[in-house]
Amino acid sequence: MEHYVIIGGGTAGNVAAETLRQGDAQARVTLISADPTHYVYRHRLADFAATEESFDSLIVHDPKWYEDRKVQLRLAQPVVQVRPSDKSILLAHRERITYDKLLICSGERHRLPEYLSPFDKFINKFSSGRDAIMLKARMDRIEHVTLLGGDSIGLQLISALLPAGKKVTLVMDEYRFWPFEFDDKQKDRMAEALSKKGVQVLKDDFVTDVQKQNGGLLVKTRGGARIATDEAILCSGMVPSLEFLADSGIDMQEGVLVNERLETSAGQVWAAGGCAQIYHPELNDYRCSTGYVNALVQGELAARNMMGALENAPLCEPGKFRISGEEFTTYGWKGFSLDEKN
Amino acid sequence: MRKIDLTIEICGSSGDGTLAAGDILAMTLSHLGYHTLSFDVYPAEIRGFGKCVAHTRVSDAPLYSVGRGVDVLVSLNDPYSIEQAPSLKERAVVLFDSWPLKEVGEGECVAGHLKPGNYLYGVPMGELSQRSTHGWRSRNIVALGALAGLFDMDVDGFLERLTSKFKKKAGVAEQVAAAFKAGVDYVRENLLKIDPLSLALDKKPEQKGYALLSGNEAAAQGALDAKCRFYAGYPITPATKIMEILSARLPREGGTVVQTEDEISAIGMVTGAAFMGKRAMTATSGPGLCLMSEFIGYNVMAENSVVILDGQRGGPATGLPTKTEQSDLMMAMFGTNGDAPRIVVAPTSVAECHYWVAEAFYLAEKYQVPVIVLSDLFLATCKTNVILAKIDPKKLAANKVPTAEQMKDYRRQLVTDDGVSPRTIPGTVGGEFVVSGLEQDEEGTPAYDAKTHTMMTEKRHRKMRTALENDVPRPERFGCNGKASLGVLSWGSTMGAVVEAVERACEKGHKVAALKQVVLNPLHVEDLKAFCADCETLLVPELNYGGQFANWLSMHVSAPMRRLCRVNTRPLSYQDVLEEIENISGDGK
Helix, strand or coil: CCEEEECCHHHHHHHHHHHHHHCCCCCCCEEEEECCCCCHHHHHHHHHHHCCCCCHHHHHHHHHHHHHEEEEECCCCCCCEEEHHHEEEECCCCCCEECEEEEEECEEEEEEHHHHHHHHCCCCCCCHHHHHHHHHHHHHCCCCEEEEECHHHHHHHHHCCCCCCCCCEEECCCCEECCCCCCCHHHHHHHHHHHHHCEEEEEEEEEEEEEEEEEEEEECCCCCCCCEEEEEEEECEEEEECCHHHCCCEEEEECEEEEEEEEECCCCCEEEEHHEEEEEECCCCCEECCCCHHHHHHHHHHHHHHHHCCCCCCCCCCCEEEEEEEEEECCCCEEEEECCCC | CCCCCCEEEEEEECCCHHHHHHHHHHHHHHCCCEEEEEECCCCCCCCCCCCEEEEEEEEEEECEEECCCCCEEEEEHHHHHHHHHHHEEEEEEEECCCCCCCEEECCHHHHHCCCCEEEEEECCCHHHHHHHHCCCHHHHHHHHHHHHHCCCCCHHHHHHHHHHHCCCCCCHHHHHHHHHHHHHHHHHCCCCCCCCCCCCCCCCCCCCCCCEEHHHHHHHHHHHHCCCCEEEEEECCCHHHHHHHHHHCCHHHHCCEEEEHHHHHHHHHHHHHHHHCCCEEEEEEHHHHHHHHHHHHHHHHCCCCEEEEEECCCCCCCCCCCCCCCHHHHHHHCCCCCCCCEEEEECCHHHHHHHHHHHHHHHHHHHCCCCEEEEEHHHHCCCCEEEECCCCHHHCCCCHHHHHHHHCCCCCCCHHHHCCCCCCCCCCCCCCCCCCCCCEEECCCCCCCCHHHHHHHHHHHHHHHHHHCCCCCCEEEEEEECCCCEEEEEECCHHHHHHEEEHHHHHCCCCEEEEEECCCCCHHHHHHHHHHHEEEEEEEEECCCCCCCHHHHHHCCCCCEEEEEECCCCCEEEEHHHHHHHHHHHHCC
């Protein structure tokens, strides 16, 4: 009986688990997640944090789903080591698990730009169920939120915070707007569109200091702005979450390097979703991708390949979102619109 | 309706401080205003590394029984805790030591045995203990700190109780406080509580006058309150605690405690002390009661006032020394040769352990009979919040003293209308008497003729009827009024599960009633018959294989009874009884 181990409890991991079960009724399937919460609809996390919505309503699969499929779910159990030489992984609580085939879909973590790292302890993150629960717990005390950087998660937060009556300031990173690089023209369009929505946008500015002040925070910028805010949230993009693979011997660059069939450099180890940097023959290059749609496609494909298929991963499809009538392109996120709410 | 109803289990090995942690938890929760009911599961071996489980049910309303399923499992030893994992409820919380001494293989950690809906919180208990106290022994206290932090309990109140428990041990209180704080701080700084379980109280419940006691502690207090002045016993699980308490406290009251070489000796000494007019008692378990059976008959024949507490445990023989059962009923009722009427009482709660032990002295003295108090391991060791009853001072001197007229021609076994003979204390001038185990006439002279034996046998049984009429409370009915589709009859500690199950069944619309009788012999048969007539079906839950109580009742009423008999070493939960009620009642509410 094969033992399939999946690292990562997000979209890619869950769809892979289901695909593996459908394809192999006898196999053992273990799904390991560092996150303590169940697999959730991440695009609704911001709404959950800003409204009365219950966390349970965000959960994609209830516990019975895993029981019915005989998928062993291990939540809140971070992996700290992968050892392909003896086909084992080590969990943070020192339990070693052996696998026959391993799928890495550990997703992404926040990108903390170097210039913000001195203020890390004052800056909150927002991407997981855990982050959302923590933000919701503070929400009653928050009137003003300052977003640092600029990314799709920030847009999700804006779309939830404005209707909740919160004041939002966006200090828009001068270099990029993740997950896509904007040219100046696009950036101007974005800034203008957000301003129309009521967001205070500091375009092409740069945070130089974050400090505590009167129970809240004071954010200073190179442009001379002094923003008294209740909350500073990092929105500076995501990078593949790979720290636990440091001594694995698996080839990595920005993400886990995989071929077009999502195989890593280690035998019997695959990677998919936001942590994977996939070789696309048509580009003759490796690309990281992000978001729900890509995770869905790649998780399913990786699982099929683990069971013997030899399918190639497609290039990620672009998505669209609209702000104040302006349309922007994204790769990976499901299309959404701030216009629907405001 | 309860807002809080959680079952917390701390599971570890002997030496992990598992039971100590459970004890502190129950004590502190009780002090903080919660109702608690706790009991321990531990190995029979005195030395070794057996599995220990401290089980605490906590609520904002009074508790009468254990609950089935575990809401919070604190693992101090993963191999043992894995065995508890099947008991976890769907949304249970598991707190475990996330930094074991060495790497473990797959499945050797409790984290690998959870249900998909369980919530796992890792706390490096050993490491935090080492850091805060320079030793590993305070892992249990770290775990308590983590629990307090996770459930947002009154940490200061918890700490106060904790340190006060250890204040007499120099340096220990400081170490305990450090370990506790390490657990609290770790949780607050590193863990996010995402589970839905809560111990938050809208307001602190009124707990004035409550004491947190085990059945054994309550029984010992009952003996003290009833002016027991002599105790003899041989250590045996689960009754030893009574002797431990009395050996510390009885001498201060002018009494005596003797640890004898065996149970026969213990009951012999108690018999002698009672003969001399002292309120005297022994406590034992099934194997000890076996040894005492000869003396039970002797005390019936000699009309001597002894109190015997039997903390029942799994049997037969040495059986299961640390597991609960209710399988000594028939032995308590009939154990000894001949027609030997005795009073048998079975308290149903910790509070009743106090009241009925005190009452046992009164009944024994008044009716000059052995009174057997049937406790069991669960009731003896479980701790819960109780308000102890005040003992009626009039019941502290119940001996039937001979009148001046009777003293002119004193007859120790005088045949009377109520069956009770006036009794002098040995040494009373003019009141000298002789008794033995032989059948005897009124003067105490051995007599083997049919007339005397018939007369004296009737006399001894007449005392039971007198006691029934004057001092045995009528059974208490609860649940629905009038005709019931189901009537539940039970006894001893199982009654707690019945109380909660019937309460919940009634809330669900079932027409269910229950009858509680603490005195099992003599029995108010007419009340029993009336209850049975009111119920379409009868259910008798108890912890023995054959249905001993159902058999006992069937000797008095002819109604058919369904039995819910378990010998699975655990007390019945209210869910066990409720499920059976619902199985029987079906939709026919």
